[in-house]
Amino acid sequence: MASQLLRIATAGSVDDGKSTLIGRLLYDSKAIFEDQLESVSATSQARGHAAPDLALLTDGLRAEREQGITIDVAYRYFATPKRKFIIADTPGHIQYTRNMVTGASTADAALILIDARNGVLEQSRRHAFLASLLGIPHLIMCINKMDLVDYSQDRFEEIRTEFRRFATKLEVGDLSFIPVSALAGDNVVSVSENMAWYEGTSLLHHLEDLHVASDRNLIDARFPVQYVIRPHQSTDAVLHDFRGYAGTVAGGVFRPDDDVTILPSGFSTKVKAVWGPGGTPLKEGFADQAVTLELTDQIDIARGDMICRPANRPHSAQDIDAMIAWMDERSSLTPGATYTIQHTTRSTRASIKDLEYRLDINTLHRDEAATGLALNEIGRVRLRTQQPLQFDPYRRNRETGSFILVDEATNNTVAAGMILGPSLRESNVVWHGGAVNREQRATSGLTVWLTGLSGSGKSTVAVELERRLVAAGRPAYLLDGDNLRHGLNSDLGFSAEHRAENVRRVGEVAKLMADAGVVAIVSLVSPYRADRDRARTAHEEAGLPFLEVFMDTPLEVCEERDPKGMYAKARAGEITGFTGIDDPYEAPQSPDLLLRPTDGDAAALAAVVLERIDRLEGNV
Amino acid sequence: MTETYELTDLDKLEAESVHIFREVAATIERPGLLFSGGKDSVVMLHLATKAFWPAPVPFPIMHVDTGQNFDEVIEFRDKVVDKYGLRLIVASVQDDIDAGRVHEEYPGAPRNRLQTVTLLRGIRENQFGAVFGGARRDEEKARAKERVFSFRDEFGAWDPRNQRPELWSLYNGRHRKGENIRVFPLSNWTELDIWTYIRDEQIELPPLYYAHKRQVVERDSMLYAVNRFIVPGEGETVFEETVRYRTMGDATTTGCVQSSAATPEAVVEEVAAARLTERGATRGDDRISEAGMEDRKKEGYF
């Protein structure tokens, strides 16, 4: 098995020995070249050090050299026969929270230094908190300078116990402790004889053996479309029609023949082929792979769309709760401000609706009175985006749960965001009697009642409407008259009395659903005005919105379509009491919405209904 | 086969680079790819062709031509352009010298430093919104802090204290007219990764990268091949040596190393055992000062 990549973020307070430790890892794993070592030795000598100062190996820009501190994330590379490592070396001072967040965003493991003499300091807790906030699965605490505490087991245990107690407040998957001396090399590359009591492995072995493959989300298939590949090569017939959706798999596995759904449109199709870079045919494309998907149907798909499995979709919402780390020194986050948001491959705008609290990253205290977030501050916000985002909570998927905010005036990246979930509705309502009232539900419901002749196209519009609502993240459910007659209404026939009871039952079910916060879409001939009015009254009495939509398709058209062959049978006298033939259809006199087949196809008509819903809810 | 869905380190690096290419093509107008014929730019171009398959690479390549090239490199460049059906733009340092925009210290002096002016002119004239460069973070200290998307102001300058934070795989390529983004798809590759990839993917390189016999002279403890740019001075002894190049820079300052590695396999072995950085070993220009690279990047260099 070829080697795997491990990304490590390091943090420590100034002088804990981070540079020395990294220098030691690089040096002992022979990632240091002679010319680099010579340059370090020369500088060390010039500064009056006896031995080459390994810390100088990892020291970067001149500004830092002059100030003797690390000011930005620096990336280091080394490899052992087992593994390739990338270290994001970040400064530990609170002033550089931004840099640690940056380095931590892609890390598999965090390596945090503690000076054995000082024990667990405020900054050690801060570093651990940031690692857990950024969802780093493995946290490795290096208790350094053990040589200065006589390699004492007691001291090590003391620090470990104290840190463990604190860590229970954090979400850390895998926590380990290693006593080291970066300067002397104890337990860095090989196990030290100075600490015979330590039963674990050396730091390097620990890093080599860390199992990270299962840290990715391999369950929820997610593919943000990044780029559409269309060769347009008229000379090659196959290539001419090629249409591939390129991107990096953000979760799960995609295989040829898989059923997939495209969001936000909600259309479904199948995967035709999965191609690796350069056209390698793949049996499957999994998380982290850059692939190109070909789909069986020609559907309009663009960058920013999300491909997923029909039965496993991300959240789709415009109101989102998130943790934010502010990264800009020239501005601060203020409620009401608007930014460009980059999430997966989608860019849209987002405004900050509310700052719920600012977190003191040293004490984890929540300051709910805070009015803004300045550089290096972290808080919880509620956002509203212009277009819905397709996302998973950050805890579940770091790729589909993260975003950045960009200042529209300066084009600078000003914040990093980790999504907690869709916002529940603002709930500063008073609770009474322990019962949940309608305003406290996450979503609000209503009933859309489609009435019209058999074959008028009600169901097609209803199906499209349901699909769109669900794709937009809104719970919706289709109550189709024909289908309900197989279950709920299987005891009913087509007499006027039974028709009335049929409509009453459907009306009551729709009302319950609307009350529960669902958009109930009823598709029912419901030929008698009085029956429909009863359903409307029931809703009005319960304070629930009711939209009567009349599908006004002329009888001749319906009869010509005759999708179920019912008109033919009725004309032939095989069935009696068929609406429109030998039973009346009482058209609504003042429907809330009137749709005609000449107004467009099902998608266009569904869009009209959606607009009407928006107007009803005062969104436009 | 195990169902662990693991990528090898090179597969992962490849996937990340491909992601970067696609991101730029999708979000930034008029990208261009800097192509020198050196191994890093060859690998970069190879990755670009893989990223857009089966479509052709959707942007031109630009060669900043010092006019002091190894002939083998120019030959190779033209062959690659043909093979992939690319559009080649040549930005010539000689033009800037002739127009008086830059001055040679003396005829035949190294032109690496002069390149910056030509590079910036090429970017301006072609209105590139993004320029791909083959720089790697492991090459040099100042580069270790470089972003993948590196913002440059209208003067092409890099401000190390004012870099955009870069998180997850979200890249911010927004810029105003006149500004541009330098993009480094090979940021996380090391020299050994590059060579291993060249070996595994059987990527063709200019022949100078592989050991061959040459007439050389030794200067400042580096070896230089004798050619029309390197004329032995008085008291310099010319001798035959089996050498290869580790980088392809300006022919007047790029040295070679004694080596018997004549195949990609042999080079991988040699690089794995190497004890000198490639720049330290063969690039006279980087030895100028400890902060050499940092100063040049601030001026607009890659």
Ligand SMILES: Nc1nc2c(ncn2[C@@H]2O[C@H](COP(=O)(O)OP(=O)(O)O)[C@@H](O)[C@H]2O)c(=O)[nH]1
């Ligand atoms: N005795 C001892 N000194 C150490 C150890 N690790 C680092 N140091 C010293 O602590 C000082 C700060 O180390 P440095 O690596 O620069 O710390 P950084 O600020 O965290 O990067 C230097 O003088 C190091 O030599 C250690 O394990 N034991």
